[in-house]
Amino acid sequence: MTPFTKFLLAACALGVAACTDPGQYGRGGYGAGGGDAVAGSPQDPRSPAYFQQTVGDRVLFAVDESTLSDASRATLLAQATWLMDNPEYSAIIEGHADEQGTREYNLALGARRAASVQEFLASRGVSPARLRTVSYGKERPIEICSAEACYAKNRRAVTVITAGAGA
């Protein structure tokens, strides 16, 4: 373990927002899904910030769908590679829906989207023990116009990097 990651893990233990997920939303914070600061420098390829900004932390879905597009598969392949290279981290995959739908159904739909990502990453060799999922349904849009331009960005699954090698 590099000194840098040791520092990161210590920071996580103290409750730095980007590391304490689950619950960046659930506990009242508004973190990575909304583009807030993520630990580390985007220039450091081993940092969660690099994962978020360079690897790409999210994939988008068509209306009422949870299947992965070719572009999404390419992003997830890069995510899988990063996770394999950085075994000191785990991930929580957040599934989200746009606001066009009832609350309960959207929770279930977000769960399907998160599970699609989880299955893909596991199929590329990431240990399932490092991958947890959560659905926010339509509770946490990142774009709030009520038009397809925003809906398209809200129908997403976001891979949030957390400290620790998983259960």
Add this chain to the structure above:
Amino acid sequence: MIARLMTLLLALGLALPALPALAQTGPLRIVIDEGVIEPLPFAAPDFVAESAEAQQYAREISRVIASDLAGTGLFREVPRDAFISQITSFDSPVQYADWKAINAQALVTGAVSVSGNRLVVKFRLFDVFSEAPLGEGLQFGGTTGAWRRVAHKVADQVYSRITGEGGYFDSRVVYVAETGPKDQRQKRLAIMDYDGANIQYLTDATSIVLAPRFSPTGDRILYTSYETGFPRVFLMDVGSARRRALEDQPGTMSFAPRFAPDGQTVVFSLTQGGNTDLYGLNLATGARQRLTSAPSIETAPSFSPDGRQIVFESDRSGTQQLYIMPAGGGEARRISFGAGRYGTPVWSPRGDLIAFTKQNKGRFHIGVMRTDGSEERLLTASFLDEGPTWSPNGRVVMFSRETPGAAGASALYSVDITGRNLRRVPVQGGASDPAWSPLLP
């Protein structure tokens, strides 16, 4: 009065056996064909204060009663500045001519006495045009702090004597209080009187909370919270606000809980590996039973009032539709067949109707249908209406309406099952996911 009462009853869809005979009389027939209801005019003079301490309550109680009645859309209050007679003593004879002259067809009089923190309200209801009381005088007692409940109880009596139906005013609503924009919305569980008064918060805003549901006796609430970081079903005691998670299996989510009429069994959705199915849980024994087993989404379960069946939504056909299955699981029959998608079904307390959310052509509707799916009726239309809940007497549904765009916010509305009388429930701040309690004891 009798003609007016019959008009009212017909508008409510009651008194059907008498319909053929009535249909032969002109005016009533017009009312039915036009689907118009003329609200019944009533007078509710200030109640008489029987002690100095009662003064502050007497007027307010008559105002709450008038607001309850007028809020149904079935009654209209005659403005008090039109009154010829004043009611200065509860027991003086009513001057019927004075009330006829201002066309008040029903008259509600009452008196309030207070001793210490104890409040007693007496009331009488009069049929002005037949110059007779309608039912016996009654009295209700309570603490002074509960004066609004006493007023609601009087209004429930008046409503019930005139319509022949149970009332719904002495009831509460648990809901999600909302603040902040759509991308940073804060949610708290809150409880209030059915008319938006007496709001109390049951949780703080540190975790997202969703879709609370009352127990059949109104003393407990099921809801979904992200307290652990993942959606989990919680059970809360309303009196103490103490709560516990019902489900806490790692790697799963649980949500969409609902009580069975026995108050002992809970149904909910459990998601595992991306698949959502329905489960039952016995609160006393902790025994869990899987009710559906399909790769599709099964959610939003609601029991029939006899506890024998469950209506729920599923996308097993490819889109969200409504199904009914036995309470223990088993073969489900689809009941929704119209255009669009159907979700959040809720069985009426009378057992005859299912209220639901419908999405069609980019609009959302609250609707009702019979339990075999026939006679579908859409009651509302907007950018986003969802999550109906029934009044205790099955005459009114309350639901959430969200407005579009960056400044969009959620509010509670109610509508009669005839589609008339759409009203915004006067709640301070944003509000969603209402659940109506049974009538309070």
